[in-house]
Amino acid sequence: MLCSIYKLEISRALDSGKPLSGLAKRHLRRCSPCREFARFGRELEQRLTHDAATLLENHHVSLGERALSSLGRRTELPSIPRRILGKPVWVAAAVSAIFLVAIVLATRILFVTPRSDQTPSLESLLKYEAPRVYLEKAAQKAESPYETEIQELKKALGTAAGIIEASLNIGLGGQTK
Amino acid sequence: MNKNSSAGYLPDEELASRAAAGSRPSFEELVSRYAPRLFYFLRAKSQTDEDIEDLVQETFLRAFQNINRYDSRWKFSTWLYTLAVRLAISRYRAKKTKLSQLDPESQECPSLGPPEIMIEKEKAEKHKNIWNLAVSLDPKQYEALWLRYAEDMPIKDIARAMKKSQAGVRVLLHRARLNLGEKLKVPAPSANLAEKEETSYALLNL
Numbered sequence: 356m357l358c359s360i361y362k363l364e365i366s367r368a369l370d371s372g373k374p375l376s377g378l379a380k381r382h383l384r385r386c387s388p389c390r391e392f393a394r395f396g397r398e399l400e401q402r403l404t405h406d407a408a409t410l411l412e413n414h415h416v417s418l419g420e421r422a423l424s425s426l427g428r429r430t431e432l433p434s435i436p437r438r439i440l441g442k443p444v445w446v447a448a449a450v451s452a453i454f455l456v457a458i459v460l461a462t463r464i465l466f467v468t469p470r471s472d473q474t475p476s477l478e479s480l481l482k483y484e485a486p487r488v489y490l491e492k493a494a495q496k497a498e499s500p501y502e503t504e505i506q507e508l509k510k511a512l513g514t515a516a517g518i519i520e521a522s523l524n525i526g527l528g529g530q531t532k
Numbered sequence: 533m534n535k536n537s538s539a540g541y542l543p544d545e546e547l548a549s550r551a552a553a554g555s556r557p558s559f560e561e562l563v564s565r566y567a568p569r570l571f572y573f574l575r576a577k578s579q580t581d582e583d584i585e586d587l588v589q590e591t592f593l594r595a596f597q598n599i600n601r602y603d604s605r606w607k608f609s610t611w612l613y614t615l616a617v618r619l620a621i622s623r624y625r626a627k628k629t630k631l632s633q634l635d636p637e638s639q640e641c642p643s644l645g646p647p648e649i650m651i652e653k654e655k656a657e658k659h660k661n662i663w664n665l666a667v668s669l670d671p672k673q674y675e676a677l678w679l680r681y682a683e684d685m686p687i688k689d690i691a692r693a694m695k696k697s698q699a700g701v702r703v704l705l706h707r708a709r710l711n712l713g714e715k716l717k718v719p720a721p722s723a724n725l726a727e728k729e730e731t732s733y734a735l736l737n738l
Contacts, residue, residue, distance in 0.1 A: 362706070362710070363706055366702065366705060366706035366709055367702060367706075369709075370680070370687055370702055370705055371687075392709075392713065395709075395713055395716075396709055399662075399709060399712060399713075400681065402662050403662060403663070403666070403677060403680075403681035403682070404681050404682070404684075406661045406662045406663050407572070407663060407678070407682030408682075409661060410568075410661060410663055410682075411568050411569060411572070411682075414568035414571070414572075418567045418568060418571055418585060418588065419564040419567035419568070421585065421589070422563050422567050422585075422588055422589045422592045423560055423563050423564075425589045425592075425593070426563070426589070426592060426593060426596055
């Protein structure tokens with residue numbers, strides 16, 4: 356049971372390159388299988404590295420050539436980096452749109468047609484316009500056929516609420532006169 | 533590994549950047565560097581050399597199509613192996629589904645008849661190189677071992693390539709060591725009777 360834990364620690368030490376803890380070292384002194392595993396782990400590392408190099412050195416190059424010829428058949432490298440057609444297109448489009456809007460606004464602000472002498476000024480027009488608007492609103496209000504009726508209904512409702520409030524001795528949330 | 537130290541040697545990441553800018557020779561150089569490495573990396577998941585070669589070619593095609601997405605902050609090898617792992621998984625799944633649709637019993641391991649025994653013997657001959665023995669490990673354990681020792685990748689990069697946690701990769705490596713140890717275990721040639729009970733890890737050619 357404990358050996359499996361110590362073997363795991365040995366493996367971790369091999370992976371990290373850090374030394375074993377004092378506890379693990381003490382265990383190794385007593386435990387032959389764990390000592391064997393530690394030795395095996397170190398030897399295995401060397402062996403795996405060495406044999407991988409041997410494999411790759413002895414490997415014939417035709418695989419790379421076949422891969423390349425397959426690639427050549429199936430596609431061609433793009434002359435223009437695909438980045439232009441990829442995700443950054445969104446950024447480019449957004450920047451162009453903002454730029455266009457900015458140009459249009461700037462043009463309108465900078466190149467707005469100046470007012471000629473014959474054109475009446477805006478201030479004088481507003482002077483006449485404002486009272487006219489108030490008058491129109493007042494007239495509309497006065498002419499409204501329902502306005503008096505609404506006012507009367509409001510009064511009646513207020514009175515009814517007052518009576519109910521007084522008789523039941525509760526607050527209805529309305530204004531009491 | 534196998535990296536030429538001459539002045540003209542360009543790192544993989546530089547070659548990948550050039551390939552992304554449209555340089556075909558740069559991509560070809562990457563292919564020649566990585567084709568055998570991918571071949572040995574992928575062989576735990578495939579049964580025949582043809583399958584592995586197809587997978588290697590498919591990986592390069594995918595790399596070629598997506599070279600502009602390669603982030604040069606990461607090692608090129610990590611990126612390439614990530615692509616290879618993904619492709620291998622998807623192909624493995626597709627194959628498994630196809631096999632189960634064709635014949636539900638085909639997934640079972642067939643009994644070793646005389647020709648199979650001969651093949652096994654041939655394989656044993658090949659065990660002079662430990663990777664030929666390691667290929668019989670669980671594919672994930674084999675891949676972790678390859679990335680760690682053939683590619684000299686740190687655990688962090690292996691975890692990224694294999695889409696696993698760092699702790700998961702450590703466990704895979706540990707199990708690979710234990711299983712390889714089991715495969716290499718032979719009775720110790722000791723005169724002492726008590727020691728004969730023990731077994732030792734006899735590494736071939738060491």
